[in-house]
Amino acid sequence: MAKSSGSYSTSDLSRKSGDIIAEALRHPVTITQRNKPRLVLLNIEDYERLMRQSDQRTVGTIETMSNELFAEFENAVQAFADEDEAGRS
Template sequence: MSRNVGSYSTSDLSRKSGDIIAEALRHPVTITQRNKPRLVLLNIDDYERLMRQADARTVGTLGTMPRELFEEFEAAVDAYAETDEASR
């Protein structure tokens, strides 16, 4: 199975934790479980930058969302639900 650079399984994490941590200090690393992305390891500077950006966001609700964006969101949720049902 081919693996994306910066992507490791949970088994890899237990066997190669030092190498994976060293890589995560350079760029975000995805940890997969059963071939699905489950976690992301990233260095503290990147994490803090993301947290600062998140603090600047405003909270909204579906009721305050513009109609066009709501319709796009609704279509994405429906497509995801159909894909999820088809994979069962």
């Protein structure tokens, strides 16, 4: 059925969708088109886990940084400026 374990062509998907979906419920399945990976089918639990992990990223500004992180940032900028100044001399 599969070209390699867990990988199917788009033609396979149209002919054997039931089997491929059953496999995708157990582990992610790659769908290829012209021998290149194009899609991944995965069960909803894996998808939701990936979405939760991606939601852990945060965006902040200098105003929202903790004092400790801001001090580290200032020190890094100053060190870079000092190196740059030394390189120009």
